[in-house]
Amino acid sequence: MTTIPAQYPDPRLTQTEESRQRARRKNVRNFFKSLFSHALISFFGLFFLVPFLWMLITAFKSNEDVFHTPPRWLPYDNVRVEVNGQELPLYNVITPQGEKQLAAVKIVEGVGTFVDPQHPDRVVEYEIQQGETKIATPVMHVSFRWQNFPDAMNRASRPSVDASFWVYFKNSLIIAFFTIVGTLLSNAPVAYAFARLKFPGRDILFVIVLATMMLPYQVTMIPLYLFFNNFLHWGDTFLPIIVPAFFANAYDVFLLRQFFRTIPEEMCDAARVDGASEWQIFTQLVIPLSVPVLATVTVFTFLWAWNDFTGPLLFLTSPKNFTMALGLQDFQSQRTLVWNQLMAAATVFTIPIVVAFFFAQKTFIQGIKLTGSKE
């Protein structure tokens, strides 16, 4: 707090000593005000930042460190030494000759077999714990266990299942891709009709579109489930999740219509005078002008499809068809949990969205504002 920004006002304007002092006081006040603001924003920011970091930190923890109490803020791992061509964890062992650092060959039922790294031929056995005192404690150091990521991705949600998180990741990508394609293809013409075409019945239909936003998914969920499973026999395929995306939805129609209405009507009229059909105006004039909003729709559809849990839960039953969301939930529902791998998988699940966010930050914010505020 020794440096105070010395941005005095122009001396020609502050002639008197009194006004100079006043300016200095104002600077000091502004400095503390901004310091206080930073402190406040950072303090509440911790609530958002720390859990996020905790996911990453846990993803790098070793099995020995995950359940350490109290939890440690950095990932720790055993210090390992090479003895006789084997990587062995190092322990602090209290021996009759004093405290020594020994490598553990194996620890079975409270009895550890140790070897002295300096003298690989000397193998000794000690009980890990004698009464209250711990005889052998592992030597730990800060270490990021990258291996958790391949371990997590190569495993399945439960041991008996013949699939892996790579498969879930691929399934999520496939579903997201086709959902985006369907959404882009189907919503734009509908939105164009509501925004720029004049025909009888348009407005009442648009009110119906908006009314469907109010309808909770729970109302249509059961008949849709029966329709897809028992009538079309699409159970346990991606089709019930992907196909509806090809038939427009109220949110995207509304979003696109709002944007199409900002395109000057005169441009469309000019094209009409030149003899362009409505389809030509739509594909050759309106669509090229709408790239930003189509990007918004793409990003949000990806976000939605990637995040979706209920759809896959209803329709995907065999583990080879699970999405990341479903696989992660299934993994989490196991009795014995490896939290570091779980967090590693959750991180991989989150990464595509975070990457998309940093590439298209403006698009994200714009989309939220478009859907979230008044016309």
Added chain:
Amino acid sequence: MDELRMTDQKIWPPRFRKWSRRERDNFKIGMLFLLPWTIGFLVFTLYPMLASLVYSFAVYHARQPLEWVGLKNYIDLFQDDLFWTALYNTLYMVVIGVPLTLLASFFCAILLNLKVRGQAFYRVVYFLPSIVPTVASTILWLWILNPQAGILNTVLGYIGIHGPNWMSNPAWSKPGLIMLGLWGMGNTIIIYLSGLQDVSVSLLEAAELDGANWWQRLWHVTVPMVSPITLFNLITGVIAMFQYFAQAYVFRGFQNLGYPLNSTLFYSVLLYQNAFQWLKMGYASAMAWVLFIIILVCTLLLLKISDKFTYYAG
């Protein structure tokens, strides 16, 4: 908000007259453009709506034929203890969770609207959690709330608070879920933030010249100016909370739905359980329609009350 006013012409009462040839042509073109939506509406919205209405008056186990029972499902519903438990749990989230989220996001938006350096960075920090997928964020919070190795109780321990057992204590499971919701409220913050940026500077300066202090400017200028946004966030928040499902489904871990002691048995969770675990499709359809009616009534009620406290500029 102005959804019903957003169309150009009055649509009600409808005027019936014969269409001209030109109108007929326009109608044909219009309907061609609307084709994707029309099919989707008929197949994926209207048909399922009517079907679930029919199921709601029947006993239906998917494989056996419908058995017509009239209003029995609805009567049973109101005598079902689980229904009232689920309704209570859901209302708890709607009445406590939603207003708390609005208040907290308004507060955060004010912080992020302060004129300080590095605000772009802070905004990313506040927003980032909201794009973490629901299942991932729920699992992360299960880990944070873990009684043995969770960091929340550790941090609470630093300031001398002995944290509760969030996941297995029925009194604390819903506050835990509300906290998870607060963590991911970035969208609401952004919407408030854009509203704050629209609040006219001249109005605030005029108030300042009149001697209004910070709090008075906030309460008498900013809050009324963003009231339409509050209404929007309130209504979307309430609608979403009545359908609260994925978080609760994941939050129980390997336990039964509703763990601990049905304290996270929300309306949609009970509906899912009835429909897909107990295969009581008719009963679940009745639940869905009751939910629809509750949501409709709440929305209309909020819109009605809102006339008194929202201010539309211009």
